Every structure is written in C-alpha cells, then in structure tokens.
Amino acid sequence: MKIIKVLNTSVVLAKRDDQKEVIVMGKAIGFKNKPGSTINDADIEKIYVPENKSTSNDLVELMQETPKEYLMITDEIISYAKGRLAKHLNEHLYIALTDHLYMATKRFNENLTIQNRMLWEVKKFYPEEFSIGLYALDFIEKQLGIQLPEEEAANIAFHLVNAQQTDDNMNQILLMTNTVKDILNIIKFHYKIDIQTDTINYSRFLTHLQFFVQRLLENKMLGTPDHDLFDQINKKYPVEGKCVDKIVKYVKTNFNYDISDEEKMYLIIHINRVVSRGNA
The missing domain is CATH 1.10.1790.10 (PRD domain)
Structure with a gap:
C-alpha cells in the first residue's frame, strides 16, 4: 500500500494493491512518510475504505485539519x-x-x-x-x-x-415534504394568517411536524397514555383543537390512519405556540 497524499502527521491517503483509495491512520504515519512511500503494516492503526470517490474527497479535505x-x-x-x-x-x-x-x-x-x-x-x-x-x-x-x-x-x-435517509426512499422523503406542507396550509387557512417563518417557535414546530410525519409514514405513532391530560389541553385550547381535528381528517383521508390523543395533544401545544407567539 502506497501513500498518495499526507493529510496530517497521523493520517494519509493511500492506494491499495487493488487500486482502491483508502484513508490510513497511525501514529506519525504522515510525519515520516511522503507520497510514493510504502506504508509499513506495523504503523497502521486503522484503515477506512470510502464507498465512493466523492466521500473520499470530502474525507481528505476534512482530515487535513481534523485530528x-x-x-x-x-x-x-x-x-x-x-x-x-x-x-x-x-x-x-x-x-x-x-x-x-x-x-x-x-x-x-x-x-x-x-x-x-x-x-x-x-x-x-x-x-x-x-x-x-x-x-x-x-x-x-x-x-x-x-x-x-x-x-x-x-x-x-x-x-x-x-x-437513515437514502436514495432508495426519495419517494418517501418527497411524500413527507408534501405532507408537512399540506398540514402547514391547513393551519394557515384555519387561522387565516401567514405564519412567520423566522421565529424559534416556527423552527421548533417545523421539526415537530417532520418527526410527526416520519412516524406516520413508518407506522410508529405515539400511543395514548393519558386521556385526562389530552382532555384538559383540548379544553384549554379549543381553537387549536378544531385545527387539529382538520389535520386528523386530512391524515385519515390520505393515509387511512387514526391519530392518537397523545399525538393530537402535542400538535395542539405546538400550534398554540407557533400561532400565538410566533405571530405576536
């Protein structure tokens, strides 16, 4: 195995006998060697084999400034x-x-x-x-x-x-994106407002929605451990509760899935924050 490039004193880019590029790590392996040198097996602590050229290039750039x-x-x-x-x-x-x-x-x-x-x-x-x-x-x-x-x-x-997102599930990612967009539109039409997108509460809510839709698509929705708590939240925020009812209907129509009370409760809380605080 020969060195192609010294990345730092402990990391080098090398080429194996099968011409595959690899990242090789070892104490002072880059200090005492130079491009074209053969690596002593005793100096090797770890070999990382990138799957593709793009990843290899990115790693080379990163390891030039990272221990x-x-x-x-x-x-x-x-x-x-x-x-x-x-x-x-x-x-x-x-x-x-x-x-x-x-x-x-x-x-x-x-x-x-x-x-x-x-x-x-x-x-x-x-x-x-x-x-x-x-x-x-x-x-x-x-x-x-x-x-x-x-x-x-x-x-x-x-x-x-x-x-965990790969090229193989791009259709799911697209479906997730469109579903999040649809739910945001339901909220906008329900309240007849444009939600401010440059607030912390919006950022939190968007992340919650992404998690929510991912759980929906993976059939991993949360259960319902406390009906009383949901009833209290629903009574405290009736307008948000009606908005969530529309989201529940949307999910049932498009995915034939019944959202649990716990999921509804979190949606109510997040919608209240993003509408009342995010647009204050």
Whole structure:
C-alpha cells in the first residue's frame, strides 16, 4: 500500500494493491512518510475504505485539519449504532459527524455552548438514537477527557436520524415534504394568517411536524397514555383543537390512519405556540 497524499502527521491517503483509495491512520504515519512511500503494516492503526470517490474527497479535505482521533471516535460510534439500529446509515455520516464532534469539542474548550432547543423532542421521539448519543458522550469522555453536555447526545441522535435517509426512499422523503406542507396550509387557512417563518417557535414546530410525519409514514405513532391530560389541553385550547381535528381528517383521508390523543395533544401545544407567539 502506497501513500498518495499526507493529510496530517497521523493520517494519509493511500492506494491499495487493488487500486482502491483508502484513508490510513497511525501514529506519525504522515510525519515520516511522503507520497510514493510504502506504508509499513506495523504503523497502521486503522484503515477506512470510502464507498465512493466523492466521500473520499470530502474525507481528505476534512482530515487535513481534523485530528485523527475524531474519525476514530466517529467510526466507533457508527459501528455501535449499526449494531443497535440494524439499519443502513448513509456513508456521509462519517464526514458530518466527525466534523460536528470536532467543532463541538472546540466550542466546549472555548466555553461556548449552543443550546439544542429540540432536546426534548429528540429524547421523546427517537429514544434509540438518543441512547446511542449518550453512549457516544461516554466514549468521548473516555477518549478525550471531555464531558460534553446532554444536548450533544441529541445532536448526535439527529445526525443518525438524517443518515437513515437514502436514495432508495426519495419517494418517501418527497411524500413527507408534501405532507408537512399540506398540514402547514391547513393551519394557515384555519387561522387565516401567514405564519412567520423566522421565529424559534416556527423552527421548533417545523421539526415537530417532520418527526410527526416520519412516524406516520413508518407506522410508529405515539400511543395514548393519558386521556385526562389530552382532555384538559383540548379544553384549554379549543381553537387549536378544531385545527387539529382538520389535520386528523386530512391524515385519515390520505393515509387511512387514526391519530392518537397523545399525538393530537402535542400538535395542539405546538400550534398554540407557533400561532400565538410566533405571530405576536
């Protein structure tokens, strides 16, 4: 295996005997070698094989300014996630997550925190991915001695959710997009308003809708643990409740699915926030 390009002191781009380009990591492997050099097998700690040229190019660019530890941490997290989720994860996750973790630790070291306003929704609607995110935080602490906040577990979970979208389900993604758009139009016509799209409440609501529609399409809607609580919310926000009734009718007509009271309750709460606060 010969070096094509030295990315940093510990990472190189190399070519195997079968002419496949690979990312090779090892202590000082880039310090004592140069393009054209043959890599000593004893110096190799990890080999990453990109599936396509585009991913390889993106990784090469990323690793020129990112310590190798972050790609190795990402590789461990993804390996663990694949075992837990038993789903295909888009290869670009290696790049996106490596870059995110590197920037997250830089912000942490500089005492800069960015609050994840979707922490609660991710914990509630994607518990498996969030659990993997918590595992990732423990692993990062062991490897780097840095204890990142819980919000980062949600950020990692969100990367995992996005990575489950592939070219094979583009029709589902298109259906999801159109369904979200239809529900937003139902709300606009019900209230006879244009919803402000540059507010935090709108951003939260849009994310909630995306999660809601994804659960709908995957037949993973929330159950109904507390009828009394739903009745209280419905009585407190009757206008929002009537709006949700229209959404329920839309879902029943287009997907032949009955929305649970818990799902309705969350929709009522989010609609109230985006209408009363987002357009104040």
